[in-house]
Amino acid sequence: MEKLVQCLHWKEYQGLNGWVMFCSAGAFAKKLTREEAKRCGCTIAQRAACKKIMESNLGYGLVPDILEEEKVATREQKAASEP
Numbered sequence: 156m157e158k159l160v161q162c163l164h165w166k167e168y169q170g171l172n173g174w175v176m177f178c179s180a181g182a183f184a185k186k187l188t189r190e191e192a193k194r195c196g197c198t199i200a201q202r203a204a205c206k207k208i209m210e211s212n213l214g215y216g217l218v219p220d221i222l223e224e225e226k227v228a229t230r231e232q233k234a235a236s237e238p
Contacts, residue, residue, distance in 0.1 A: 160205055162195050164219070174212060178205055181217035188222050197221075 158167055164180035180187065180197075187197060202218045209216030 180219035186220045
């Protein structure tokens with residue numbers, strides 16, 4: 156079966172009760188920058204479509220958080236200061 160969503164974070168597999176489809180970035184509370192989201196196709200429209208697919212299959216859906224510019228700067232500063 157071809158994947159419904161062409162994204163490196165999208166996972167699909169056949170479980171005991173049918174197909175399981177989810178976003179691994181959302182499931183593991185990953186935070187993406189706008190550039191990272193753009194590269195993998197995580198647009199507002201695509202996020203809504205992914206969430207709808209997950210809710211229809213699993214009953215709920217989680218999508219990754221998109222960081223604002225000031226939070227990206229803070230994250231980069233913390234990464235630079237760590238040894």
